[in-house]
Amino acid sequence: MAEQGIPNIQKCIAVLWPSFLVAIVATGLFFSAFDPDDLYPFGNETGISRLGAYSIGFLAFWLVSAVSGVGTLYFAVTNCMRQKR
């Protein structure tokens, strides 16, 4: 099967690495438009610093784009398997 031909570590990198790059760009764009301190409508009671908000934002962007990457990988691999059958 085609799926078995790709080592898991390679799949991980194929998903995590491009989404990492995308997350950097997305974080830069997002936080240059929005100051995290302005994003709390009722005052910042969470005690999260700006650096913390940037970091959480970055990790969230990374997660979102990684999920999309998993989808792409899944469809690419399963389509490939179907064609080989």
Add this chain to the structure above:
Amino acid sequence: MATPAAARKTDEQVEQSLYARAEKIYPREVHGLYARLRVLGVLGLLGIYYIMPWLQWDGHQALLFDLPARKFHIFFITLWPQDFIYLAALLIIAGLTLFFVTALWGRIWCGYACPQTVWTEAFLWIERKIEGSRLQQQKLDAQPMNVRKFRIKATKQFLWLALAAWTGFTFVGYFTPVIELGQRLLAFELGPWETFWVVFYGFATYGNAGFMREQVCKYMCPYARFQSAMFDKDTLIVSYIPTRGEPRGARKRSVDPKEKGLGDCIDCTLCVQVCPTGIDIRNGLQYECIACSACIDACDDVMDKMGYDRGLIKYTTEDEMHGGKTHVIRARIIVYATILLGIMAIFAWSLFSRTPLGLDVIRDRNQLYRETNEGLIENVYILKVLNMDDVAHTFELKVSGIEGARLHMDMPEIRVDSGAVLELPVSLRVEEGALEARSTGIEFELAAKGDPALAVTEEARFLGPM
């Protein structure tokens, strides 16, 4: 990545590496012109990287992308989030420069300046200092674990981790003032996110330069994939000259190769042993080749020893290899250079002519206009004043467009600190007779006292009953 399992498998000579079942590459140390150039590049770039955050300029860190304070200091320039466009433009310029350099000199970036190469060289240098030469490293890895091997491996890992940790710390020092960061580190008071990023970047350095090495170039680097699009027949490449080298074969120094029907290649395989990506340059141009020219140095050395001419492996171009001449000035180069210079000129002009002052006029949406007790027509606006200069300023506000318009505001003066935004409600009153239409264009003009160059005007509308 750097799992213990991977480290164990390294001992078995053949390791299941990340992408391919490949032998661990032990690049042999080289000496020569290009090796010296690379060391120069590595030392220069690492020096800049590690020293830069500690430089001061005009009372602040010379290069500081101060994320907590939302402003970037680049020597004498201070950029605010509104100036994001400049950073984007800077990235585009960097990208185009890479295109231009690639078209002209091939993968010179990969071989001498890429962080992956630079840190890999640093980690390789530590490895050689601790474990010895290529042969000694291979022998050590073939041994079963013993006290001596453990001691050597532990020392290397310790030094690698120390360099990686320092690298991570320096990285965070570009984004938060490094001196305070250092003080907090020494007092064990680093914030959780600062700690996270030091460890994250340190780990990335350790993994990339210590273990992944050439596999990053081969399998993960986007530039390695598309750089061939910038190549043409006149791009500088590292190449073996098969017409001169073949047929290859071993021979004694005293033997005349022509008599034996041999080319100049003595098949010593030194070019393969020094290659950091583990390829044989004699098989032709390969995408794995990062043009580090280690093979050139190695081969030139052998040619000297054999008494042959240097340059069996050399920097050349496709045109030159086929007996032609290299055309430095060509359409591709002119196009890249024109675009690059154009964008750089626009960038420099807009950066140096930019006014570090922002004014936004927002009309009060609750009512179009109001009639005051004195029978005047009043419009209310909220002005947002953004002072992007490095010092506080007091501003003077004027309005033009309607005869006899009077400006009222609650504040005695408009004083805005450096980097601050002031919300300033103002009301504008005019006599009804001065209005000629329902909506009249007006202009707010804001100028710093004592610095008439620091001024902006912003258009707005004045609404009346007509």
